[in-house]
Amino acid sequence: MRVDMSEGNVEHQDVPEDYRTLGGRGLTSTIVSDEVPPDCHPLGPNNKLVFAPGIVTGTQAPTSGRMSVGAKSPLTGGIKEANVGTRFSQTLAKLGIKAIIIEGQAEDGYSLLKIDKDGAELSDAGEWSGEGLYKAYDEIRGEFGEDMDVCGCGIAAELSGANSGIAFNDTEGLPSRYAGRGGLGAVMAGRGLKFIVADPEGAPGVEIEDEQAFDEGRKKLVNALQEHDVTKPGGTLNTYGTDALINVINESGGLPQRNFSVGRTEEASKVSGEEKAERIEERGGERPHMCSPGCVIQCSEVWTKPDAKDPVGVLEYESVWALGPDCGIYDLDTIGELNRACNDLGLDTIEAGNTIAVAMEGGLAELGDGEKALELMEEVRKGTPLGKILVNGTEFAGQAFGVTRVPTVKGQAMPAYDPRAIKGIGVTYASTPMGADHTAGYAVATEIMSVGGEADPLEAKGKAELSRNLQWSTAVIDSTGYCLFTAFAVMDIQEGLEGMVESVNGVLGTDLTVDDITEMGKQILETEREFNEAAGFSKEDDRLPEFIREEELPPHNEVFDVPDEEIDKVHEP
């Protein structure tokens, strides 16, 4: 589906043969690479925004409700794929839509794109401009029907913020699932598009070329997910959610706190998954919970105020960390309200937390001052000059406030693992085309959780190979529509991996093998890296910031010492 915002036209096109076997990230990155000039201004008329559900998304494949959103990023200046788990992706797939390409720019105002089984049309969305997304989602469901899937961008995007995500509905209809990273909300708002509403009613469903292969594969994968300690019912993710990592990573000495100045504190346990699960139970929130139907892992939740009031949606590990310990804040209720503000304004939580931490170091508040952090969010809502600084992310705030301890790569802020204490993830931050991104090659799985082998997190050697293999396989998983968390199981259980590939073959009618994954992943990375190179990136952009290489992080008192040549081996083995 091609939506020309300059003309206000929606056009349906047949899927080109070249794109037939692509989905998710493989498809968004290919389309962006084929159609977006790498040297264009990300907010100018020549950028395009591409939505694509994964290959198996919308089928009975387990834990596969993922969607990729791609464009040239206003935050990094390079290609971006942001990935989100939401029923929206399943509805789109079931409506027979392989991808939506948003192009051109409306002259003024904002539109809403409504998609259903009969087609799609644009209408005026001006009434929701400047409004918080919780209220807007409520009103949109009120107007179009409670069962609608909704995605949209918020006030942060209307301010052209380089930190502005795209919100998608969770299963409660709340705007708590985010294609958060890289400022894609501003690309959406920059086209003049504010919301997409997708109606699941009567959607014909995803065509499956080989039902038997699909079914056999799917079952093998379900078995693996139900067997692995991390993904099984009652397993780590199911019981405590992603936030189970707070204690684990803090214990490892690699939980960056107080703007990346210390890697382990006693206070961290106050915001752990264990603590949070207990609170949710006391309050009558929900846990475990799915981010989209058909998930067998169920790591999500509904966080609320006491007495189950004012549901926020999920508080993920990365969000809790960024809005919490990285800002010196160790109170779950404050973190919950900060997360609500991010969801409501359309901010990526990882970037927003880092931004606040840097602003605090720059003198805007004491580290740990949660009330002030909440006030800063209101500056964004009001669109004040301070809000315009904060909405542009961590590196921007660092420059505005004269801070040199700025944890970014390619302009994107680091997630919740300090590369000085967990060096493989540092290699991923440095070398992925996405900017600092843990999901691009999650070396933490091996370094900390001993999944897919073992590796000493403090050791610099061998981390290029670890990161490379993970980056390639991740690019493929992000294309299939399977959640990245399925990787925990398939890295350790070969039959699960085979099942995953078979399910993809079932949908596409292809005969891929496990051995093809490497080549497929490599190809996607190459497409993305070529775009970045044409956009001006060189290997010198594959570096961590100076302070990570020079300032020791307690308690291990290590610096990031993976040599540049080792990092370069990720892409040039």
Next chain:
Amino acid sequence: MRVDMSEGNVEHQDVPEDYRTLGGRGLTSTIVSDEVPPDCHPLGPNNKLVFAPGIVTGTQAPTSGRMSVGAKSPLTGGIKEANVGTRFSQTLAKLGIKAIIIEGQAEDGYSLLKIDKDGAELSDAGEWSGEGLYKAYDEIRGEFGEDMDVCGCGIAAELSGANSGIAFNDTEGLPSRYAGRGGLGAVMAGRGLKFIVADPEGAPGVEIEDEQAFDEGRKKLVNALQEHDVTKPGGTLNTYGTDALINVINESGGLPQRNFSVGRTEEASKVSGEEKAERIEERGGERPHMCSPGCVIQCSEVWTKPDAKDPVGVLEYESVWALGPDCGIYDLDTIGELNRACNDLGLDTIEAGNTIAVAMEGGLAELGDGEKALELMEEVRKGTPLGKILVNGTEFAGQAFGVTRVPTVKGQAMPAYDPRAIKGIGVTYASTPMGADHTAGYAVATEIMSVGGEADPLEAKGKAELSRNLQWSTAVIDSTGYCLFTAFAVMDIQEGLEGMVESVNGVLGTDLTVDDITEMGKQILETEREFNEAAGFSKEDDRLPEFIREEELPPHNEVFDVPDEEIDKVHEP
């Protein structure tokens, strides 16, 4: 002289043999390249700030009171040389100082470095922190003596602004001569250094190896300068100053106005050099005037309010343009006050004018609202969040205010020539290692003023060669200490060029010929480009912004259409 700000030490070192024949830009770029890690944070502990007078500076050579200041730039992220005409440079040279290297970082507070014939020492400069530079310069001269030379950074630098220059005294002692471009003020403040005071008394003078060669060369150059229409007494520069260009460039259709949206207007003549000279005469200001002793061109002036009140110093063409027509402001008194504010705060006028124009397009004020522009300057003085946006320059403001028409290259704002109407200067903007900089290879001389040959400004062909030759020769002139304006004469008068080279030989005791200039300039450019490459620049950074390539500029309705391959030929012929 090496000043370690971490330790508060000043050390005098012998000039290494490799550096003996270098000066000005050749020396600052070599030292920065040798000593500054290209991947360091420009405001972190590893950047260094280097001051170097030119080779013949401090001698009787005409129009040679130039100084180079170098560092890694907070504005571009690459190497930077900013060049300024001031007696300060002559005093430094006469004191026998080849270069000052400021390194390390004071833990807190600001210092003043006092240099005289007996040595140098640091003292506390806290009393001037947060104070405007006109007042501070007054007070410093009051404290240290009226005849002192002073350089310093202002409030903009204390705010770590990527647009912060280093001010030097003019012959009245006003802070109106600037090494303005690239944010070097923030590098100075980032070391903890606020002022340098140089005492000319008893300075031994510059050693000249071959007095006769020097003297003969000097005379030939003086003759050429006094003969050429642009540089002679009563010639263009002497009569109207640099601002003589307003009418000329407006007439050519290449004077960018209202944030680069039109290249010619009827209003431009209101701020022309002709108009300005008349006003100065009426008011009892001064024109012509020298920026430093020994200048035979004398293009400077002292602009004042009516009745010769409140002298500002010079209003250069680029400043008048940036703070005037580019912001839609066509009133010399408003421009004068804006220029005073820039001088007082320590802002580069070119960057500041572009920033205001972009902020106006972003909705902060109507283009043309001079009163509002003056208010914006006060936001910088007060250090408000809005001030912190504005002090970081044009590209930063563009991002904060969601503007896509942002005239920058490598993060540095364009000077007063639109590359769509004067294409050779566009090739220089794109390909110089400095970011958009007219002085790096002033193709306008040939394209508009028919100096050094002729070239059609609207023609794309042949501009790589034109820019390349100018960039090479400029790098040499910037190293000699001669003002770039001597180039007008020596490009047309061979004997002047020979005299220039002979005067350099006289000082150094070398036997360079005119034919050596190319190789010397090429070498300097290569040093600078290697630094930038190691800092992450690629040929994709040698590009003009999208709107310059896509939006037609009236009245010629041309876009910048020099192909990328042609631009790349500047450095790879």
